[in-house]
Amino acid sequence: MKVHEYQAKEILRRFGVPVPPGQPAFSVEDAVSAAEQIGGPIWVVKSQIHAGGRGKGRFVELSSDAQIAAAAEGHPEEGFGGVQLCRSLDEVREAATKILGHTLVTKQTGPEGKLVNRLYIEGGADIAQELYCSVMLDRSNHRVMIMASAQGGTDIEDVAEADPTAIKTVHIDPAIGLGGWQGRTLALELGLSGKAVRHATSFFQKLVRTYVEMDCDMLEINPLVVTGGGELIALDCKMSFDGNALYRHKDVSELRDLSEEDAAEVEASEYGLSFVNLDGTIGCLVNGAGLAMSTMDIIKYKGGEPANFLDVGGGAKKEQVVAAFKLITKDPRVNAILVNIFGGIMKCDVIAEGVLAAVEEVGLEVPLVVRLSGTNAELGRKIIDASDLNVITATDLNEAGEKAVQAAKGA
Ligand code: ADP
Ligand code: MG
Numbered sequence: 001m002k003v004h005e006y007q008a009k010e011i012l013r014r015f016g017v018p019v020p021p022g023q024p025a026f027s028v029e030d031a032v033s034a035a036e037q038i039g040g041p042i043w044v045v046k047s048q049i050h051a052g053g054r055g056k057g058r059f060v061e062l063s064s065d066a067q068i069a070a071a072a073e074g075h076p077e078e079g080f081g082g083v084q085l086c087r088s089l090d091e092v093r094e095a096a097t098k099i100l101g102h103t104l105v106t107k108q109t110g111p112e113g114k115l116v117n118r119l120y121i122e123g124g125a126d127i128a129q130e131l132y133c134s135v136m137l138d139r140s141n142h143r144v145m146i147m148a149s150a151q152g153g154t155d156i157e158d159v160a161e162a163d164p165t166a167i168k169t170v171h172i173d174p175a176i177g178l179g180g181w182q183g184r185t186l187a188l189e190l191g192l193s194g195k196a197v198r199h200a201t202s203f204f205q206k207l208v209r210t211y212v213e214m215d216c217d218m219l220e221i222n223p224l225v226v227t228g229g230g231e232l233i234a235l236d237c238k239m240s241f242d243g244n245a246l247y248r249h250k251d252v253s254e255l256r257d258l259s260e261e262d263a264a265e266v267e268a269s270e271y272g273l274s275f276v277n278l279d280g281t282i283g284c285l286v287n288g289a290g291l292a293m294s295t296m297d298i299i300k301y302k303g304g305e306p307a308n309f310l311d312v313g314g315g316a317k318k319e320q321v322v323a324a325f326k327l328i329t330k331d332p333r334v335n336a337i338l339v340n341i342f343g344g345i346m347k348c349d350v351i352a353e354g355v356l357a358a359v360e361e362v363g364l365e366v367p368l369v370v371r372l373s374g375t376n377a378e379l380g381r382k383i384i385d386a387s388d389l390n391v392i393t394a395t396d397l398n399e400a401g402e403k404a405v406q407a408a409k410g411a
Contacts, residue, residue: 001241003255004048006120008239011252015210017203018233022122024048031096034121035089042124045095047082047104049114050260052222052238053155054082057106060113062098074107074155082106082116085124092121107155117259125233130223131190132156133204135211143171144211146178146204150190152223170204178208196230203232214252215245264308264327271323273312280305281408283328283337283366285321285355287312287346295340298401304408307334314345321354322361329362336408339370340400341380348372348380356387367392367407371400 003011006024013019023034035043047054058071058079067079082104084095096119105113130152138145149167151159159166168189172178183201192200203224211219220238227233246253258266268275274289282304286292289311296306308331312324328337341351351372359368371394372380384391392407394400 001243001246001252001256002050002260003239003241003252004050004118004120004257005046005237006048006118007255008237009120009234011214011239012207012210012234012237015206015213017206017210018231019237020123020125020233020235022120025096025119025121026117028093028096028100031100031119031121032089032093035086035092038121038123040089041087043086043092044122044124045084045086045092045099046120046122047099047116048118048120049082049104049106049109049116050257051106051108051114052236053106053108054104057082057104057109057113059098060103060105062102068105068111068113071105072107072109072111114260125225125235126228127223127225127235128228129226130235131226132159132222133207133224134218134220134222135207135216136218138169138171141171143174144208145172146170146186146208148186148190148204148224152225156220156222172208177212178205180205192226194230196226196232199230199232203234214239215242215248216240217242264330268310268324268327271320273310273316273320273324273327275311275324275327276309277331278306278308279333280307281333281335282404283307283331283334284310285312285324285328285337285339285341285351286310287314287316287341287343287351291340291342294397295338295401298397299338299404302401302405304401304405307331312346312351316346316350316354318350318354318357321351322358325355325358326362329358329364329366335366335410336404337366337368338400338404339368339372340397341372341374343372343374343376343380345375347376348374349376349383352380352383356383356389359389364389369394369400369404369407371395371397 009019021038025031025034056076058067062080070076086092103113103115132149132152134147147169170182183204187197187200218240221234223235225235262277286295292311299306369392392403394403
């Protein structure tokens with residue numbers, strides 16, 4: 001689960017990680033009074049959306065088509081971006097007016113962009129140098145790891161491509177945390193000197209503590225700035241949390257912003273379905289994550305594109321199957337549906353009844369391919385045959401993939 005920058009920075013403050021003074025704002029008046037309280041002479045008005053690349057983003061309503069296309073690529077031309085430096089309260093007011101209620105396109109939002117309805121007003125920092133720093137789990141080494149680079153402000157993916165040696169990594173012993181010597185070595189590798197080395201060490205240690213104690217799955221500070229006085233400050237923060245650990249952090253769960261999430265995925269989670277929206281045309285209803293993955297693979301292999309990943313789980317009830325089917329049919333891009341069930345704990349007749357009930361409620365306007373195998377498969381097939389549903393049946397995965405792709409192509 002992701003949170004907004006202003007929420008992430010509130011959490012960083014709790015752990016003593018230095019961040020500039022700042023306040024969230026939900027209206028233009030809020031923004032101006034927040035700026036007054038923070039005190040000048042420089043403020044930064046920052047769009048709060050879950051996607052990054054806001055500085056180089058462009059607002060749909062204020063830009064030409066060419067500017068929007070360039071912003072979606074991450075290479076904007078001249079124009080008004082999602083992070084604005086302001087030198088007076090009037091400029092704060094103007095920036096807030098232009099941002100609130102408008103749609104920002106960045107490299108991470110896709111060309112449709114994201115509506116901004118929250119701002120963060122922050123004191124302007126004295127930036128001498130911009131670094132990059134993140135904490136994540138290195139699964140291959142079974143350890144939490146810090147990744148840092150002296151090239152901050154730019155996407156780490158671009159740094160990794162241009163010069164992988166510019167990225168330094170440090171692994172953290174779970175028993176002792178980040179050692180002071182590890183922090184100092186990293187700071188020196190980043191080219192820091194003087195008291196910035198001491199500040200960096202303490203910064204890294206607090207960041208690691210935040211990551212571990214808050215059950216984060218990703219914590220990225222880009223840029224991490226060194227000020228003219230050699231202090232280190234987190235100027236931007238992306239924080240996301242391990243969903244399986246959220247029960248330990250009620251305060252974090254409350255920060256969830258549903259308007260930032262895919263509406264279909266939110267609905268699916270209410271029914272306990274694992275669902276991810278994709279760009280293709282073949283809707284999939286499958287039980288088990290592994291089978292769902294292979295179903296997507298076979299669709300691709302046969303030349304089609306899946307519209308979603310959907311795992312109804314092992315013990316799904318009829319209501320969940322109905323909800324799943326409705327989610328799929330709601331997607332206007334779907335032009336064929338593939339139901340692929342291997343009955344184990346899940347019984348094929350339950351699926352068949354769920355599908356029939358859903359079709360009765362929402363109708364069926366696209367071809368439906370069904371492959372049932374395992375527990376009660378025979379019964380499931382009988383239920384479908386006895387209905388007047390026009391179903392294309394398949395006996396194995398290969399045939400099911402083939403028929404679904406042909407059906408989606410209108411053959
Ligand atoms: P994003 O990564 O979404 O573009 P950032 O928060 O990193 O958003 O802001 C983009 C750039 O704006 C930063 O790289 C930094 O140069 C500048 N910036 C952001 N916050 C401040 C601040 N408080 N003071 C001065 N400059 C800032
Ligand atoms: Mg940033």
